[in-house]
Amino acid sequence: MKINVSNVTKSYKHKAALKNISFTMEGPKIIGLLGHNGAGKTTFLNLLSGLISTTSGEILVNGENVFNAPSTLRDICFVAESGNFQEEMTIAQTLKANHFFYPKWDEELAQELLQVFALNPKDKVRNLSKGMVSALGIITGFASCTAITIFDEPYIGLDVAARNMFYDLLIEQQTENPRLFILSTHLIDEASELFEEIFILHEGELLLQKTTDEWREHIVAVKGNASDVERAIGDLQVIYQHTFMQEMTAIVFANGQSIEDQNITLESVSLQDMLVYLSKQKVRLGR
Structure with missing residues (x-):
């Protein structure tokens, strides 16, 4: 079908x-x-x-x-x-x-x-x-x-x-x-x-279509010092970001790209959290 x-x-x-x-x-x-x-x-x-x-x-x-x-x-x-x-x-x-x-x-x-x-x-x-x-x-x-x-x-x-x-x-x-x-x-x-x-x-727009196997490769939480996170994510599209006391969390579309920096940590993002971040985001999202 x-x-x-x-x-x-x-x-x-x-x-x-x-x-x-x-x-x-x-x-x-x-x-x-x-x-x-x-x-x-x-x-x-x-x-x-x-x-x-x-x-x-x-x-x-x-x-x-x-x-x-x-x-x-x-x-x-x-x-x-x-x-x-x-x-x-x-x-x-x-x-x-x-x-x-x-x-x-x-x-x-x-x-x-x-x-x-x-x-x-x-x-x-x-x-x-x-x-x-x-x-x-x-x-x-x-x-x-x-x-x-x-x-x-x-x-x-x-x-x-x-x-x-x-x-x-x-x-x-x-x-x-x-x-x-x-x-x-x-x-x-x-x-x-x-x-x-x-x-x-x-x-009203299709934001994302992924298999569950693809999910972790495409949606990633990047955490660390603000300057380190900004350098690591480069020009990747940011869904949501938050900074507190120089520590930044950025949720990004990784699109399968490798994100590397010894001073950052990468974490998976749950579907529930993704929708929470979407409710807070202020940038226009791509697909």
């Missing part, structure tokens, strides 16, 4: 939620789609799911434009942060409707996961807690068996044990039924070990 995003812009009135982004996603793979609120993540996922159209550019799935393409959309399951289900329907009715929509629906898996998350099929969606609604979304995503399965903040209201259950199920499903999973979450430290590739959106 291959997603081609070509020069996509999405504007609302006078504001661009996405600004001429281009990239390729290819699976089976577990992809982390990351960024702060307002970065453009949900807009992109709505475009990919055919719920809205681009202002310009196109999104192709295996060569087919996703907007107004029912046959293509049946192979994409988008579990949004909210609003996935009709509140007047019961859980059983909801799963039955999904069964009709998704050609590869796994009813046996759906029933098994109802037991795992302790959901009563007779309960109406409107009477469910936030955690129960999240569990129903997780069940829908996994049982859909779609080639592209998207989870946007899938575990609102779930406790740590239930979130860990989701992570275990994600690994299990990727082993038994490989597909392209796209996971957008703010709980980055919890989920980061799952990601095989990382996409970071920042203010």
